[in-house]
Amino acid sequence: MKITVFKQRKDCTDGSLDTANELNKFFNRFSSGTNPASSSPVPSQSDIPSSSDPTFSCHTPALLSSNAVMDSSGSINLSSTKSGDAAAPFTSPSHLSVSRSQVKRQLERLNRNKAAGPDGVSPRVLKACAEQLCGILQHLFNLSLAQEKVPVLWKTSCLVPVPKKTRPSVNDDYRPVALTSHIMKVLERLLLVHLNKQTRTYQDPLQFAYRHGVGVEDAIIQLLQPIHCHLDKAGSTVRVMFFDFSSAFNTIQPDVLCQKLQKTQVGASTIAWIKDYLTNRPQFVRLKNCTSNQAISNIGAPQGTVLSPFLFTLYTSDFQYKSETCHLQKYSDDSAVVGCIRDGQEAEYRELVERFVAWCGNNHLTLNVNKTKEMILDFRRNRVESNTVSIMGEELEVVEEYKYLGVHLDNRLDWRKNSQAFYKKGHSRRHFLRTLRSFNVCSKMLQIFYKSVVESVISSAIVCWGSSIRSRDLKRLNSLIKSLVLFWGRLWNCWRR
Template sequence: MSTTLSIRLKRASKIYHEGEIIVGVVVVESSADVRHEGLALLLEGSAALQLSNKNTGIFDAFSNNLKPINLINTAIELAPAGKIPAGVTEIPFEMPLQARGPPSPGCPGLLETYHGVFVNITYTLKCSMKRSFLNKPLNTTCQFFVQYRPIAKARRCDMRRYNCKRIQDAIEQNKGSKVFARDRSVRQTLLTQLKTNTGNTVSSVPEILGEIERFYGQLYTTTQNPITSGAHDSRAPLTRHYTEDIPDVSLDEISIALKQLKNNKAPGDDGITTELLKAGGRPILIALRRLFNSVILEGTSPEAWSRSVVTLFFKKGNKALLKNYRPIALLSHVYKLFSRVITNRLEQRLDDFQPPEQAGFRKGYSTIDHIHTLRQVIQKTEEYNLPLCLAFVDYEKAFDSIELWAMLQSLQRCHIDYRYIEVLRCMYNAATMSVRLHEHSTKPIQLQRGVRQGDVISPKLFTCALEDVFKLVEWKRLGINVNGEYISHLRFADDIVIMAETLEELGEMLTDLNDASKQVGLKMNMDKTKVMSNEHVSSSPVTVGGVTIEVVDQYPYLGQVIRLGKSNFDKEVARRIQLGWAAFGKLRHIFTENIPQCLKTKVFNQCVLPVMTYGAETWCFTKGLIHKLRVAQRAMERAMLGVSLRDRIRNEEIRRRTKVTDIAKRISTLKWQWAGHVARRADDRWSRKVLEWRPRVGKRRVGRPPTRWSDDLRKQEAPLLKPVRCEITPATIRAGDAGAGAARNIPPFQVYAEIDSTVCALDKPITGKIRVDSCSARIKSLELQLVRVETVGGAEGYSRDATEIQNIQVGCGDTRRARDLPLHLVLPRLFTCPTTTTVYFKIEFELNIAVIFEDDHLVTENFPILLLRSK
């Protein structure tokens, strides 16, 4: 017969405070009936078991002479003498944490003090079962911690301050929601077994490493030999281009590139981090300059630059299939810095050789460009009853399968200096990778094709090679006719959508693209490539390479669900609400935590609202869609405040407490910003062409026309088109940073000014009015000035230079009070409106209203304006 005792406390943390009640059960497990003489529960402890960090010095001072003081708080009888049946028996108990006697003033009864300092104590619960003299008694123990309340309160306050600081730092650095996760460690799925290509399953580490070597060795082995240009090849011939002299890498170049690298990134095999390079200062920059110049001139690179360590992360699907894991490569940060320097030199030339159909990894482009273009094509064809067929192309591991020679040849066609190409060829020919698994690594695997993951120049190399592929297909008269120009496809890196008027034409275009892609190692994934068409297209199967492409009703393209026909935004709005709740759920521990509401508001505006409004610039809204989004936002706000609909709190009061940005206002702002962005563009992008497109064929249906994208803009008045008013007084001057000292010598005055709009056009005058309400001194002149402000940045910071373009006199002499004077500024005839804006150079315009007194005192008010070529 075997009998065991155990104590199980209800509180899992086992941390209590004086005055609380310990609740738990004593578990008796026996294979037969047990007779006993009684069960008793005893509480005991020792004053020398645990000390806080602040009291370690006191403990050290007494460590030689201090003897543990045994404390007995109370003892209770759990069960009298009797019999416990066989099996598992639970005996509940409750024991109050009472003091041994009347506690002294200011001293808890369960906590000992040394020199007036409270010491937390670990106590022990001991359960004893007395048995007959023939059987030994059974004992079991369980420890718990009695904590001093002020210490616990300080710990909670410290944790609250830490969480607030972490959230505040993340918001100030514009980081995403991943920073707020409770577990900040990288969650890596352990790879315990793999399926081989023969169908067998391996589970030992050597066999798994061998399968990984075979899989990636086969993946990165070249499969296509370089092709020669044919007679019908429209691409530029392969020639070696040399400039007169490649400039040496300067310290400013390295400094700018170093600022572009992100911190808190895992280092490569050499262990050098970006933070270490930034902390090195000028000596490190000089050493790096010497190294980078030698690499460019000699065409050889250090061996550490060619090695990369790869970690596998599970994506989705079957965990035993290696293709369902994403390899994350860790490169040398010194190599990444060198690659950034080279990319900064070649980026502009590589972008110039890209057509407007390619929006991936280009400055000034985003996913919204192609989403807006595609949605406009869908809306126009639906309104005018035109046929439309779409094919969404997916490549199998596109970035890993593109041939190296194809990328280098495309650089030659972009007229890149051949010495840069030789440097890239040298580094890519020597590139290897080793996969790390369970503290083991595979043998180095040679990378014969594909771009290097984590390399900043890799996206540019891929898009450059993909452009060469599209030059092999003849699609000049295929696609959708937009005002005489044909739009046949859109590209965002390897995300491609092809457009056609018939399914037969679409099948021919897919076949041409498939044949051209195979020549450079790219393989279309027929399982993920989809086709859709509207109701004006005759149904027929689309076959590519003997495989019939699946026809679908909707497809997620660049994060947006694309559908054909009417009401194609309902699914996307519902999906945005669902994704918004998912983002809110991931951060629920922040929204329900005891932190200031202002931080919760910032987290919501920064991490949840962008998810719900992604792509909203391209939507056509109705009152019903706006209502759905507002209902979802109000539900999230109630969850943040911990209230429900039963509390019957008005929406205005909830918004007053949360102070979050209204989702409808945010969408309106985004749409107006995007409209201004499209209006200012003059680089022949499709986003503007399809917006101005009015099909000359096709016939609209009888009745009310469908809601267009521009209808929302016509219904609402743009915020920038509203009049801007200001009041100029000595008080407003003192409130500013400039002119506060001079304002003390200016007599009391009050001037009112108004500009009709801060969005102005070159072919229209700038209008407004100015009025002097009161002034104790005589006014010499009232003037309106147009100023051009140039902001130039460099290694030492930013500088602003203001140049006056035009100045007109509104009023001469001491003007009459309380009388409106019109403002009418006609721009110079030969004046041009530059639109150059880069990271280190920006041109802006301002209107200055100047009030000049007879003693030559000058006060001004500035109005930043936006100048357009046409309005």
């Protein structure tokens, strides 16, 4: 059923082997000392190394637990283990280990509609057979953690180029999203719980991404609260610099990350496992029906995996700054420096910017100067023109408006541009409701569609701007919501003051 009149544009990529190899080489450009586009083809399922291969030592049958029994056909069976008992893991007290119940719980949480990874194992099978597979996978996971090795097939990535723009023209217009093994994702989720506990005191309190209980709204409020408080004072201005990184996840240095983890409570064995997880990662690009040759990546963390976002936050946690007048806050790789300036005293703000830029260079994070912007907020009648800030010899552009974490900020803080953008999005989605109504869709389904597709857009981060919106914009949005709600037969005003 088609509810839009959208005509899909012709893809700019030709889907040839040369294009796929070129993209794979570009995505792997940060890895030094490797052959980014080897002539070896991508291994099929029949080419998986046997258990005698040291890289796949996690599959060595001789190390199976004593709970494994041999059935009449001669195959190994761990399903005879009682549901309340955990298969004895091959581990030592100094190594991290997981339990049978933990593995089973994660298997049951898998999304069965996700595509299979390079190993060809469907999450539908893993979820349906969680009871039968949890003991086997528990043993393999503990064996991997104890030996500080990750099977090559588990860390192999199938990169799918996702366009950043409507009409991509160069390789940099594509974002590499990795499809990896779902078995590996189960292990990553189990490890993530332990890492989060062990690094809690090391994490940046002003990092709002990938943390339980905080999110986008908290980051925006943290940005706005000191701005509003400071601008109430006489002779006050605020300068905000929004930093943009080039391929932030792809530039993580495993050795540097491991050195930083040594300062936390993470064990040496787990750190060694993380280093093996990030290095010698085979990757290939799938473009339409074409698959590129394999490349080996030793730099960066693949986008689309479970651990990569959290590892990036740990990678950037050693640079923290917060004072009464300046602070640095982060949401994943979206970083912002806020400087509250009084009587033109900008020394602390400029020094913080210089220190952060130098830290980025020392940690191999590449700043995109062209996309790094600065906004100056000054409500005085007689404004004093501020001197521009330069980064790496280039003057930064001072903008009147900037889209930060989905909301449109402007230097007047009246939310006019943000209201216009949200109204435009909500108005464009009204056509979808009309089309669904013409298909005689029930009111309950229309309500679900409205809440998930329309309301989620209009009310995004409403706690940050709901009390500051102009009366005219409020009435406009309120009128739009009334017209939308009437489509399922109920008149409802959720914007009543």
